[in-house]
Amino acid sequence: xxxxxxxxxxxxxxxxxxxxxxxxxxxxxxxxxxxxxxxxxxxxxxxxxxxxxxxxxxxxxxxxxxxxxxxxxxxxxxxxxxxxxxxxxxxxxxxxxxxxxxxxxxxxxxxxxxxxxxxxxxxxxxxxxxxxxxxxxxxxxxxxxxxxxxxxxxxx
Amino acid sequence: xxxxxxxxxxxxxxxxxxxxxxxxxxxxxxxxxxxxxxxxxxxxxxxxxxxxxxxxxxxxxxxxxxxxxxxxxxxxxxxxxxxxxxxxxxxxxxxxxxxxxxxxxxxxxxxxxxxxxxxxxxxxxxxxxxxxxxxxxxxxxxxxxxxxxxxxxxxxxxxxxxxxxxxxxxxxxxxxxxxxxxxxxxxxxxxxxxxxxxxxxxxxxxxxxxxxxxxxxxxxxxxxxxxxxxxxxxxxxxxxxxxxxxxxxxxxxxxxxxxxxxxxxxxxxxxxxxxxxxxxxxxxxxxxxxxxxxxxxxxxxxxxxxxxxxxxxxxxxxxxxxxxxxx
Numbered sequence: 001x002x003x004x005x006x007x008x009x010x011x012x013x014x015x016x017x018x019x020x021x022x023x024x025x026x027x028x029x030x031x032x033x034x035x036x037x038x039x040x041x042x043x044x045x046x047x048x049x050x051x052x053x054x055x056x057x058x059x060x061x062x063x064x065x066x067x068x069x070x071x072x073x074x075x076x077x078x079x080x081x082x083x084x085x086x087x088x089x090x091x092x093x094x095x096x097x098x099x100x101x102x103x104x105x106x107x108x109x110x111x112x113x114x115x116x117x118x119x120x121x122x123x124x125x126x127x128x129x130x131x132x133x134x135x136x137x138x139x140x141x142x143x144x145x146x147x148x149x150x151x152x153x154x155x156x
Numbered sequence: 157x158x159x160x161x162x163x164x165x166x167x168x169x170x171x172x173x174x175x176x177x178x179x180x181x182x183x184x185x186x187x188x189x190x191x192x193x194x195x196x197x198x199x200x201x202x203x204x205x206x207x208x209x210x211x212x213x214x215x216x217x218x219x220x221x222x223x224x225x226x227x228x229x230x231x232x233x234x235x236x237x238x239x240x241x242x243x244x245x246x247x248x249x250x251x252x253x254x255x256x257x258x259x260x261x262x263x264x265x266x267x268x269x270x271x272x273x274x275x276x277x278x279x280x281x282x283x284x285x286x287x288x289x290x291x292x293x294x295x296x297x298x299x300x301x302x303x304x305x306x307x308x309x310x311x312x313x314x315x316x317x318x319x320x321x322x323x324x325x326x327x328x329x330x331x332x333x334x335x336x337x338x339x340x341x342x343x344x345x346x347x348x349x350x351x352x353x354x355x356x357x358x359x360x361x362x363x364x365x366x367x368x369x370x371x372x373x374x375x376x377x378x379x380x381x382x383x384x385x386x387x388x389x390x391x392x393x394x395x396x397x398x399x400x401x402x403x404x405x406x407x408x409x410x411x412x413x414x415x416x417x418x419x420x421x422x423x424x425x426x427x428x429x430x431x432x433x434x435x436x437x438x439x440x441x442x443x444x445x446x447x448x449x450x451x452x453x454x455x456x457x458x459x460x461x462x463x464x465x466x467x468x469x470x471x472x473x474x475x476x477x478x479x480x481x482x483x
Binding site: 028030032033035040110116117121 | 166170
C-alpha cells in the first residue's frame, strides 16, 4: 500500500503539471500562430512566449523522477514493504508540484497570450513582454523547491 | 461560444489594429489639398484603390465597399460561426425590408435601393414581400414585415411604415446582442437603441407627433425610460433636454442643441469610447467585435472627409463631423 501511495504522488506530479503545460502551450501556440500569420518575422519571439508555460511539465517530470528514484522504482530495487506513512509522505511531498504546476501553467498561458498581443502591437517591447508571464513562473519554482526538499527529507 | 476559442483570432486582430487609422492620420487626411492627395494617403495605408470608376463619388464608394468586404472576409476567416455578429448586420436587413415593402407598392423598380451586407439575401426579402408569404424571413421579422405592408397598403403612410420597421430593427438588434453573449456587442446595441430613441423623440417634436405615435415608435431601452421620453417628446424640445439631463445621456444635450450632425457624431464617439477597453482584452470575442465597429467608424469618417473634398466644403465644417478613432 505504501509503495502505491508513493507512486501515486510521483504520477500526480508528472500528470497534473503536464496537463497544465499542455493546455498552456496549446493556448499560447494559438495566439503565436495568429501573430505569425500577420507578421512572420515575429516567429522567434512568439515561440519563446509560447514555451514559457511548458516549464511546469518539465518540473513535474523532474519531481516524478526524483520520487521514483528514491522509492527504488528506477533502479529495480522496489521497496514493496514500504509503510503507508512513508508512502503518504511521498504523496504529500509531490502535491505542491502537481497542483501549483497545473494552475500556474494555465495562468501563465493567459499572461503569455496577452504578451503575444503586446508583441503584435509593439515588437520593440519583447523584453518587457517576457517578464509578465515569467512572474507566474516564480510560484512554479517555489513549488518545485518545496517538493524537492520534502522528497529528499523523507527517511529511507 | 466559449471565450477560449479566440486566442488565434485576437492575436491576428492585434496585428491588424496597427493598420487602423489613428487621429493624427485623420488630421493629415483633413489637411489634404484635394481628393487625389487624400486618396494617395489612404493608398499608402494599404487601402484599396479602384481602377475603374465613373465619378469621384463612385470611386470613393467602390473603395469603401472593398474595405468593408476586406474586414468581413477577415472576420469570416477567424470566426466559424458568424451569427454572433448579426447584431452589426441586422440594420441592413431592415433597411432592405423597408425598400422591399415600398417597392412592392410602386410600379417602378430600383435595383440599387437594396443594401448588401445583411444577413438575408435581398432577393429573398423581395420575393417574400411580393408573394405576401413572410415565412422565409426570420421569426422576429415576419410580424413587422406583414404589419408594415398592411399599413402601407391601407394608409399609404410611408412614415408610419418606417416607424414600424425601425422599431422592429432596434428590437432585433437588442435581441441579437443578448443572444451573442458578448458584453461589447450588448453595449453597442444598448447605445444604438438609446441614440435611435433620442433621435426619434427629437424628430417627433419637430414634426408635431402625438404621444401615442411616439410611444409606439420608441424601442424598449435598458438605459432610457421610454415612457418618460415619450411624455417629454409630446411636451416639446425643452422637456426632452430636461429629461436627458437627468439620464445617463446628459452629455447629449449640448450636442443636440448644436445640430443633428453634432449629435450623430456624439453617438458614434460614445460607442467608440465605450468599446476602447477591448484593446486590452487578450482572448475574448470582444476585440473582434470592437475591430469591426472601429473599421466601420473609420470608413464613415473617411467618407465624410472625402465627400468634403469632392464638394469643396470648408475644412472646419468637415472636421466637426469627423469621428473619434479607436486607436
